[in-house]
Structure formats: C-alpha cells, structure tokens
Amino acid sequence: MSLTILAVDDSRTMRDMIRMALAPSGFTVHVAEDGIHGLEVLDGIDPDAIITDINMPRMDGFGFIDAVRGQDDHRATPILVLTTESAPELKMRARNAGATGWIVKPFDPVKLVKALHMVAG
Amino acid sequence: MSDQNDPMAEIRASFFIECEELLEALQDGLSEMDEGSEDPETINVVFRAVHSIKGGAGAFGLEPLVRFAHRYETVLDEVRSGRLSPDHEGQKLFFQAADHLSDLVRACRDDATVPEDQSQALLDQLNGLLGEQEEDTEVTPEEFEPLGLSLDLPDLDALPAPALTTYTIRFKPEAELYETGNEPQMLLRNLGELGEAQVSCDTSALPSLAELSPETPYVAWTIRLQTAAAEPEIREVFEFVEGLCELTISDASDTEESPPAETLPDAPATIALAGPATDPVEPEEAAAPSPDTPRKSGSGAAAKSVVRVDLERIERLVNLVGELVINQAMLSQSLEQAGLSPHSDAMNGLEEFQRLTRDIQDSVMMIRAQPVKSLFQRMSRIVREASAAVGKEVRLVTEGEATEVDKTVIERLADPLTHMIRNAVDHGLENNEARASSGKPSEGTVRLTAAHRSGRVIIEVSDDGSGIDRPRVLKIATEKGLVPPDVQMTEAEIDNLLFMPGFSTAGKVSNLSGRGVGMDVVRTAIQSLGGRINIFSERGKGTTFSISLPLTLAVLDGMVVRVANETLVLPLNVVVETLSLGPGDVQMLRPGAFVVRVRGGFVPLYDLGVILGYRGPLQDHDRGIVLLIALEDGNRAALVIDGIEDQRQVVIKGLDESFYRAPGIAAATILGDGQIALILDPSDVIASAGSIRPKDRALAERMVEHG
Numbered sequence: 001m002s003l004t005i006l007a008v009d010d011s012r013t014m015r016d017m018i019r020m021a022l023a024p025s026g027f028t029v030h031v032a033e034d035g036i037h038g039l040e041v042l043d044g045i046d047p048d049a050i051i052t053d054i055n056m057p058r059m060d061g062f063g064f065i066d067a068v069r070g071q072d073d074h075r076a077t078p079i080l081v082l083t084t085e086s087a088p089e090l091k092m093r094a095r096n097a098g099a100t101g102w103i104v105k106p107f108d109p110v111k112l113v114k115a116l117h118m119v120a121g
Numbered sequence: 122m123s124d125q126n127d128p129m130a131e132i133r134a135s136f137f138i139e140c141e142e143l144l145e146a147l148q149d150g151l152s153e154m155d156e157g158s159e160d161p162e163t164i165n166v167v168f169r170a171v172h173s174i175k176g177g178a179g180a181f182g183l184e185p186l187v188r189f190a191h192r193y194e195t196v197l198d199e200v201r202s203g204r205l206s207p208d209h210e211g212q213k214l215f216f217q218a219a220d221h222l223s224d225l226v227r228a229c230r231d232d233a234t235v236p237e238d239q240s241q242a243l244l245d246q247l248n249g250l251l252g253e254q255e256e257d258t259e260v261t262p263e264e265f266e267p268l269g270l271s272l273d274l275p276d277l278d279a280l281p282a283p284a285l286t287t288y289t290i291r292f293k294p295e296a297e298l299y300e301t302g303n304e305p306q307m308l309l310r311n312l313g314e315l316g317e318a319q320v321s322c323d324t325s326a327l328p329s330l331a332e333l334s335p336e337t338p339y340v341a342w343t344i345r346l347q348t349a350a351a352e353p354e355i356r357e358v359f360e361f362v363e364g365l366c367e368l369t370i371s372d373a374s375d376t377e378e379s380p381p382a383e384t385l386p387d388a389p390a391t392i393a394l395a396g397p398a399t400d401p402v403e404p405e406e407a408a409a410p411s412p413d414t415p416r417k418s419g420s421g422a423a424a425k426s427v428v429r430v431d432l433e434r435i436e437r438l439v440n441l442v443g444e445l446v447i448n449q450a451m452l453s454q455s456l457e458q459a460g461l462s463p464h465s466d467a468m469n470g471l472e473e474f475q476r477l478t479r480d481i482q483d484s485v486m487m488i489r490a491q492p493v494k495s496l497f498q499r500m501s502r503i504v505r506e507a508s509a510a511v512g513k514e515v516r517l518v519t520e521g522e523a524t525e526v527d528k529t530v531i532e533r534l535a536d537p538l539t540h541m542i543r544n545a546v547d548h549g550l551e552n553n554e555a556r557a558s559s560g561k562p563s564e565g566t567v568r569l570t571a572a573h574r575s576g577r578v579i580i581e582v583s584d585d586g587s588g589i590d591r592p593r594v595l596k597i598a599t600e601k602g603l604v605p606p607d608v609q610m611t612e613a614e615i616d617n618l619l620f621m622p623g624f625s626t627a628g629k630v631s632n633l634s635g636r637g638v639g640m641d642v643v644r645t646a647i648q649s650l651g652g653r654i655n656i657f658s659e660r661g662k663g664t665t666f667s668i669s670l671p672l673t674l675a676v677l678d679g680m681v682v683r684v685a686n687e688t689l690v691l692p693l694n695v696v697v698e699t700l701s702l703g704p705g706d707v708q709m710l711r712p713g714a715f716v717v718r719v720r721g722g723f724v725p726l727y728d729l730g731v732i733l734g735y736r737g738p739l740q741d742h743d744r745g746i747v748l749l750i751a752l753e754d755g756n757r758a759a760l761v762i763d764g765i766e767d768q769r770q771v772v773i774k775g776l777d778e779s780f781y782r783a784p785g786i787a788a789a790t791i792l793g794d795g796q797i798a799l800i801l802d803p804s805d806v807i808a809s810a811g812s813i814r815p816k817d818r819a820l821a822e823r824m825v826e827h828g
Contacts, residue, residue: 010169010173011139011173011176011177012135012136012139013132013135013136013139013173013176013177013180014173014176014177014180016131016132016135017132017180020128020129020132055168055169055172055173056169057162057165057166057169069300069302075300075302076299076302076304077302078302078303078304079301079302084172084175084176084179095297095301095364095365098300098301098302099301099302100301100302100303100361101303101360101361102361105176105179105180106176106179106180106181106182107180118307118308118311118358118361119302119303119304119307119361120307121307121310
C-alpha cells in the first residue's frame with residue numbers, strides 16, 4: 001500500500017528522519033519547512049495523510065492544521081501531530097485544532113508507519 | 122534495521138550541522154533579548170532552537186543533551202508564555218546555558234565525555250529560575266487519565282490466558298471524530314486486524330433522507346471481536362478518538378448475548394453510507410474556518426532554500442575558474458597580437474567572454490563567502506568566559522556581522538581573534554576600580570567590527586581601556602633585549618614591539634591570556650592569510666587592533682607594471698592616480714628621502730626598483746612614472762616605476778611555505794603570455810622601506826603649508 005504523505009517540520013533532521021522511516025514502506029513523502037510552506041506544497045499534491053510539527057516559524061502546527069481543515073478538499077485528510085511532549089493538554093490542543101492523532105517524538109519508525117496505516121489505510 | 126545504519130549516520134551528521142545553525146539562531150535571539158527586544162518572535166526563535174535540538178537529540182538517544190535541553194526549554198517556555206521575565210542575571214544564565222548546550226552538542230557529536238557536573242550546576246540554576254512550582258514537568262496528569270484506569274481488571278484476566286477472548290465493543294462516533302479526520306472504516310479495519318471481528322451497524326438512529334443532516338453522525342457499530350489481544354491493545358486502536366466517541370469494551374466471553382447482527386467481516390459499504398466523508402458543501406461549516414488568517418510572525422526567518430555542497434567541489438570550481446581567467450587572458454593577448462580590429466566580431470566576442478568570466482568568478486566567490494557572524498558569535502562566548510575569569514564587567518559590541526568573507530579565511534581567523542579578544546579583556550581593559558577612578562563606566566566595552574574597505578576586509582578589535590603603556594612596553598622590550606637601550610622610537614614603532622616574538626606585557630602571567638602565546642603568533646596567522654595587522658592606541662582611551670585581509674584568496678584586479686625589466690602586479694584598488702614626472706616635481710628632503718609634488722601637496726616618494734633590490738637609485742626622476750597609492754592609514758605614497766603595461770584580472774597563486782617571505786611580496790600570478798609575475802602589497806612594501814616615514818611626513822606637511 002503506497003501512501004502519499006506530506007511531512008511539515010522546521011527541523012531538517014526530523015524531515016530526514018521521517019523520510020527515512022517511511023521510504024522503506026514505499027511511501028511517497030513530500031516535505032515542507034513550516035506551516036506556510038506546508039500549505040504551498042499541499043497546493044500541488046493530494047496526500048493520504050499529513051504529519052506536522054507544532055513549533056515552527058512563520059506558521060505553527062496549530063495554524064497549519066486550522067488552515068488545512070479550512071480547505072474543503074482536506075476537511076477529512078488525516079493529520080498526525082509530531083510532539084515531543086506526551087502531555088495530555090498538548091494532545092487536546094492538537095485535537096481541538098483538528099488533528100487526527102499524534103506521535104510522540106522521538107518516534108519509532110515502525111510505529112510511525114503503523115500510525116499512518118491506522119489513519120490513512 | 123541493519124540496512125538503515127548508513128542513512129542514520131548521515132542523518133546524524135546532518136543533525137549536528139543543523140544544531141550549529143540552531144545554536145547560532147539561539148545566540149542571536151538571546152542577544153536580541155539582551156538588547157531588550159520586545160518582539161515575541163524573538164523568544165519563539167530561541168525556544169524553537171532549543172526545542173528542535175532536543176527533538177533531534179531524542180531521536181538519536183543522546184540522553185544528556187535531551188535532559189539539559191528539556192529543562193532549558195521548560196524555562197524558556199515560561200519566558201515565552203510571559204510567566205517569567207529574566208533579569209540581568211537570568212539573561213546571563215541563558216547565555217551560559219546556550220554555551221553549555223553547544224558544548225553538549227559538540228561532546229555528543231565527537232563522542233567525547235559530557236561535562237555532567239557542569240550540566241548539573243546549570244540545571245540547578247535553571248531550576249532556581251523556575252522556582253519550586255514545577256519540579257517535575259515530565260508528567261502532568263490531567264482529567265484525561267480516568268478513562269484509562271478502568272482497564273486494569275480485564276487486563277489481569279487476559280494475561281494468564283493467551284487464549285482467545287471475545288469482546289463486545291460498542292462504538293458510536295461523535296461529530297468531532299469526523300472533524301479531526303478520523304474514519305470509522307479505518308478503525309474497524311484496524312480492529313479486524315487484531316482478530317476475528319463481527320461488525321454490526323446500528324442504523325436505528327438514522328432519520329429519513331429528507332430529515333438527514335449530512336454532517337451529523339447517526340450510526341453506531343457493535344463489534345464482536347475474538348482476539349488474543351488484551352483490552353489495552355484494543356484501546357490503542359481507539360487512542361486517537363478517545364473522547365470523540367462513545368466507546369464501551371466488555372469481555373463477552375461468558376455473557377453470550379444474542380448477536381442479531383448480520384455478520385459483516387468488512388464494513389465499507391455501511392460506512393460509505395454513514396460517514397460524513399461524503400460531504401456536500403455545507404455553508405454553516407465552511408464559514409467557521411474561513412476568517413482565520415495565518416498567524417503573522419516576525420520578519421526574520423524568511424525560509425531560504427539551501428543546498429549543501431562538499432567544500433572540495435567548490436575548491437575545484439574556484440581553481441577551474443582561475444584557469445579560465447588565465448586562459449582568457451592568453452586568448453585576448455594572442456588576438457591582439459594577431460592584429461585584429463577592435464571592432465571585429467572576434468574582439469567583440471572576446472569582450473563578452475571577459476564579462477562572463479568575471480560574472481562567473483564573482484558568483485563562485487560568493488559561494489565560498491560567508492558572513493562573519495558565526496565567528497563573531499564564538500567571540501561573544503570568549504568575552505563572556507574571559508570577563509568572568511578576570512572578574513570584569515564587559516560588553517561586546519559587534520558591527521558588520523553580515524560582512525562576507527571567504528570561508529577558509531573565517532575558519533583560520535578564529536584562533537587569532539580569540540587571542541585578541543582575550544587580550545582586550547585581560548590586558549586592554551582596566552579593572553573596575555581603575556575604570557571608576559578615571560570616570561569611565563564600570564562596564565568595559567570591547568568592540569568587534571567587520572567591514573569591506575577598498576577591496577579588503579577590515580576586522581577590528583577595540584577596547585575602551587587605558588591604551589598601550591608605551592614607556593612600559595619600551596622598558597620591557599629593553600629589559601628583554603629586544604631593542605637596544607636608548608633607542609629612539611616612534612609611538613607606532615613602540616606599539617609594534619608587541620608583535621615581537623617573546624614579548625609579553627602582563628605584569629604577572631594571568632591564567633587567561635598570558636599562556637606564552639604572544640601577539641607574534643597572531644601576526645603570523647594573519648600574514649599567512651595575506652593580511653596585515655595594525656595597532657592604534659590612545660592613552661586613556663583604548664586600543665584598536667585592525668586586521669586587513671584580502672577579500673578573496675583567488676583573484677585580483679591588478680595593474681601590471683614594469684620595474685627594471687621585471688613585471689610586477691599591484692592591486693588596482695590601491696592605485697589612486699598615475700603621474701608622469703616633470704622637472705622639479707621631486708624634491709629631496711635629505712639624501713635618500715624624496716617627496717613628490719602632487720597638485721600643491723607633497724607625497725613621500727619610494728622607488729620600487731630600489732626597495733625590491735632590482736637596481737640602484739635613479740639619478741634623475743624626470744619623465745619617470747609614478748603610481749599614487751592610497752595607504753590604509755589614510756595617507757598616500759608615490760611609487761616610482763618604469764612603465765605601466767596593462768590593467769587586468771590576475772589569478773592569485775599563493776607562495777607556499779618553502780618560499781622566503783619577502784617583505785612586500787604578497788603572492789604570484791601567471792600572466793597571459795605564461796610569464797610569472799609577483800603580486801605586491803604596496804603598504805607592506807612601503808612599511809619595509811624603512812622608518813623614515815613619520816618624521817618626513819611631518820616635514821612634507823610643513824612644506825605644504827609654506828609652499
């Protein structure tokens with residue numbers, strides 16, 4: 001099952017990690033560096049799921065999710081939030097912003113793939 | 122996962138490169154905060170830098186780094202949310218923490234031992250800032266937990282029996298479940314992967330089509346799941362939708378409830394009907410998210426797209442471009458010799474070729490150029506450490522951080538600059554009492570500036586200390602036998618004694634800068650970069666060390682001249698004017714010292730042929746040709762040459778260590794005809810011509826007044 005994923009993270013390391021975690025499973029990974037860039041990249045693709053960081057310059061993860069959910073095409077696109085905290089209030093905030101689920105950093109590649117399959121098929 | 126070892130190592134390497142960038146951003150942000158920046162984006166940047174370092178460090182299991190970054194981040198988060206506003210000491214602590222963070226990063230990168238006790242000391246201080254309220258930030262349970270508690274009992278049942286258990290799961294999504302992009306179909310499928318599932322759909326709440334509101338969830342599912350999995354695993358499937366649905370999971374192994382449901386191992390058909398994924402456009406819903414605009418953030422971080430390239434490849438490119446320039450020079454020379462008309466197509470083409478070559482060259486140089494900012498940031502750390510070591514309050518002011526210099530130059534400047542900065546803090550600035558008694562602010566200032574000036578880069582380190590104590594310098598130099606006693610020296614000459622090997626003015630050797638490494642080492646380092654270093658000092662006001670470096674180590678706009686049948690190249694940018702001497706233009710001050718009249722003023726005259734030892738002094742300067750040179754100290758000098766040949770770009774070929782470092786000779790080049798020519802550094806030439814200058818200059822000025 002090959003999924004197309006958009007990964008938004010301001011850290012190059014994280015983007016590389018995500019790409020590396022997903023590539024062996026045959027995912028197609030697009031990356032963006034922040035929320036605004038994420039929206040630009042999203043414009044040209046139709047991802048099966050989106051992964052986004054929260055703390056980013058220009059537009060943070062919450063703003064990004066909000067903007068994605070505001071697009072009719074992506075009201076139901078699964079969005080996973082990458083977070084370093086497992087604090088419940090952060091999950092709640094992510095969910096209130098419209099995130100589908102979350103992954104706690106540092107993530108295990110297997111779990112990331114599993115989580116994506118769980119939300120996106 | 123063994124096949125991922127390699128990419129991991131690569132990502133790890135790139136993580137540490139990213140860390141350097143983040144640390145730089147951190148330093149910047151802290152400096153801005155220190156200067157009183159009110160921009161909320163500043164603290165955001167600072168926070169994000171630490172946060173990202175922590176995130177990456179976690180991925181590579183760099184525990185000490187994660188632990189320190191986590192606490193640092195927690196404190197910064199307090200600042201970010203306005204609950205904490207750091208005072209002067211707090212800011213200092215932030216800087217120290219940033220320095221320590223970069224130590225940790227480097228220690229992790231190089232697999233060196235991590236300075237744990239230092240970490241602990243700083244962690245304690247950071248905790249001190251936080252106060253007692255948040256000793257442990259890792260776990261903050263919220264009202265979220267209770268749901269999970271109920272799973273203890275069935276868990277106990279499940280464990281001893283790996284046999285199959287049958288669960289009845291009732292699952293009714295709420296609207297929010299769909300709004301967050303979750304999909305019952307996926308959940309059911311994931312459940313199905315745990316074992317054998319019988320899914321029945323409860324559509325009883327579904328109204329007639331006319332009354333149906335498309336975005337309201339009406340359906341619920343009951344799943345009979347026969348599985349070896351325990352309840353926590355089942356709950357895990359619903360992790361993301363916890364609280365977004367009604368969910369009950371019960372062990373149905375004993376209570377054989379009548380399953381009236383049609384057995385649907387797969388539920389897609391039902392879901393396609395029920396799920397609001399098939400949503401028509403709904404005005405009421407669409408209206409809500411539309412007015413939100415992206416959160417505006419500060420100007421700073423415009424995302425630049427960057428490619429990282431191996432430096433070796435750039436070196437190769439630079440060298441090739443150098444060859445191209447030589448080649449182009451040869452081509453134009455042979456075309457000229459062929460006697461082609463300057464308006465011919467070939468000559469026009471050549472002109473275009475020249476322009477392109479120059480553009481390529483500039484572009485290549487820009488690749489290697491880097492702002493000196495990273496270097497300056499390292500120096501700010503040196504200042505902090507040095508001032509703490511000697512107990513002085515010192516402020517570092519930097520200017521021209523954006524000035525771009527060749528990367529290799531930047532790297533090789535770090536050591537000399539470090540030494541100079543330490544010197545400025547340790548020797549340059551007075552101690553607090555001395556400052557107070559001379560009416561200066563107790564906080565000393567060290568100024569570090571960079572600027573492009575007439576084709577060179579000038580980097581200056583200055584302090585507002587007491588200036589050079591010249592009598593003492595002279596006394597020490599005499600005592601150490603560096604100069605003969607009773608020698609008469611100008612102020613500049615005394616200052617330059619500091620560069621003598623084996624000279625150290627520190628009354629007692631401090632543990633900071635007096636490590637036996639003198640300014641002579643600094644000067645050697647600068648000279649090896651093709652640079653010069655000068656001192657300007659004023660008693661009571663301070664001292665400035667000025668480093669002047671060539672902009673690039675590769676190409677130069679040169680004036681090709683002839684002296685005593687030798688071909689020499691001078692940097693074009695220092696040549697202000699060329700003159701042809703007439704009778705009476707040159708006047709003798711005293712034997713061997715001449716000045717030349719230039720439009721009512723007098724400029725000291727130097728004969729290149731004599732200075733370089735090519736020939737004896739000319740008897741008659743009449744009809745001689747003179748280059749008027751601008752010196753870095755703002756004065757001018759006139760160089761006697763025999764003729765001007767050309768004005769062209771030359772490729773600088775460094776003279777390696779095996780050549781004697783002749784004063785005034787900066788490098789060599791290959792000319793269009795294949796001939797090798799030396800490139801001169803006029804300031805150095807004149808400096809080496811002897812110490813006749815200051816006195817003669819004064820005399821020359823007097824002559825101007827009277828003439």
